[in-house]
Amino acid sequence: MRLALNRVLTHLGCQYPIIQSPMGWIARASLASAVCNAGGFGMIETSSGEVENCLAEIHNMAELTDQPFGVNLPLMLLNNPTTVEQVINAGVKFVTTSAGDPSKYIHTLKAAGIIVYHSVASLKLAEKAIKAGVDGLIVEGHEGGGFKNPAAVSTLVLLRAIRRKSDIPMVAAGGIADGFSMAAAFAAGAEGIQMGTRFVCSKESPVHDNYKNAIAAARDEETRIINTNSKPWMRVLKTDHSAAIEQQGSVENETLAAIQKVYFGGEMNASIAFAGQSVAMIDSIDSVDDIIQTVVQEFFDAQQAASLRFTEQHF
Numbered sequence: 001m002r003l004a005l006n007r008v009l010t011h012l013g014c015q016y017p018i019i020q021s022p023m024g025w026i027a028r029a030s031l032a033s034a035v036c037n038a039g040g041f042g043m044i045e046t047s048s049g050e051v052e053n054c055l056a057e058i059h060n061m062a063e064l065t066d067q068p069f070g071v072n073l074p075l076m077l078l079n080n081p082t083t084v085e086q087v088i089n090a091g092v093k094f095v096t097t098s099a100g101d102p103s104k105y106i107h108t109l110k111a112a113g114i115i116v117y118h119s120v121a122s123l124k125l126a127e128k129a130i131k132a133g134v135d136g137l138i139v140e141g142h143e144g145g146g147f148k149n150p151a152a153v154s155t156l157v158l159l160r161a162i163r164r165k166s167d168i169p170m171v172a173a174g175g176i177a178d179g180f181s182m183a184a185a186f187a188a189g190a191e192g193i194q195m196g197t198r199f200v201c202s203k204e205s206p207v208h209d210n211y212k213n214a215i216a217a218a219r220d221e222e223t224r225i226i227n228t229n230s231k232p233w234m235r236v237l238k239t240d241h242s243a244a245i246e247q248q249g250s251v252e253n254e255t256l257a258a259i260q261k262v263y264f265g266g267e268m269n270a271s272i273a274f275a276g277q278s279v280a281m282i283d284s285i286d287s288v289d290d291i292i293q294t295v296v297q298e299f300f301d302a303q304q305a306a307s308l309r310f311t312e313q314h315f
């Protein structure tokens with residue numbers, strides 16, 4: 001089944017408008033290429049700060065897939081401007097920027113023929129990005145896992161707030177892990193989705209099984225927002241460790257530095273474990289291909305069921 005070509009699909013050049021979130025250390029070639037080969041759009045991260053390794057992963061992609069993929073540039077964490085040049089020279093055609101001023105590299109990226117989407121967490125940030133000249137927005141609601149803006153606006157509200165002011169292409173992120181939530185985002189004006197937590201809990205995800213199992217087991221109330229005395233806020237899984245940090249109000253650098261012990265060592269209390277409220281929709285560790293096919297099927301089922309529910313109930 002093929003979705004009609006929309007603006008986001010035209011920009012991405014893949015089969016389904018389903019993007020795998022950039023995630024430090026996790027969004028590397030093994031996961032991203034699996035997403036690309038299943039018809040979605042894989043992203044390579046640079047937020048780990050391991051620029052050389054990330055560039056190597058970008059080059060590895062050519063060995064693993066012939067499909068298009070993208071790279072994320074977290075603007076505030078980019079210590080070296082040559083990273084942008086290196087990403088351009090690697091032949092990347094789609095970049096998402098996040099965490100910073102979108103106007104910083106937009107001209108350099110656009111001059112290189114790259115499509116640029118910027119991640120936004122509020123209408124104000126969306127308006128700033130549109131003014132800067134981005135091609136589209138990753139509309140990131142408060143439900144999502146990872147770093148969060150204290151604006152704390154939910155995905156559906158944010159999609160509607162932006163669409164009421166602008167016709168810019170939008171990709172919805174945060175709180176989406178199945179085709180039903182995808183359909184809701186499309187009804188609100190999105191032309192694509194980005195999923196992080198769902199792909200962390202996939203067979204091809206490089207993280208430890210303890211992390212995947214914790215996501216699959218978690219229910220709707222089992223994430224929490226931490227670091228609220230500081231910035232950025234962070235949405236993480238509820239663990240004994242994150243309970244202590246919540247009390248404390250801020251996350252220490254040593255905690256963040258130990259995150260790979262959670263990711264790859266499976267020591268769930270060694271650091272924080274990013275995850276979104278979408279854990280409520282995830283019960284099993286599935287292959288990337290199964291995830292994407294299920295989401296696409298559910299998307300069409302959801303649309304049909306929603307129309308039927310409306311007509312059957314004679315509002």
Ligand SMILES: Cc1cc2nc3c(=O)[nH]c(=O)nc-3n(C[C@H](O)[C@H](O)[C@H](O)COP(=O)(O)O)c2cc1C
Nearest residue numbers: 021023024047144145146174175195196197274276
């Ligand atoms: C484990 C994990 C790590 C993340 N790391 C990053 C990151 O390094 N950079 C970034 O821009 N976003 C990061 N995010 C946020 C995602 O890009 C995305 O916005 C979020 O996953 C969407 O919500 P969802 O998790 O409900 O799908 C991370 C999210 C998760 C779950």
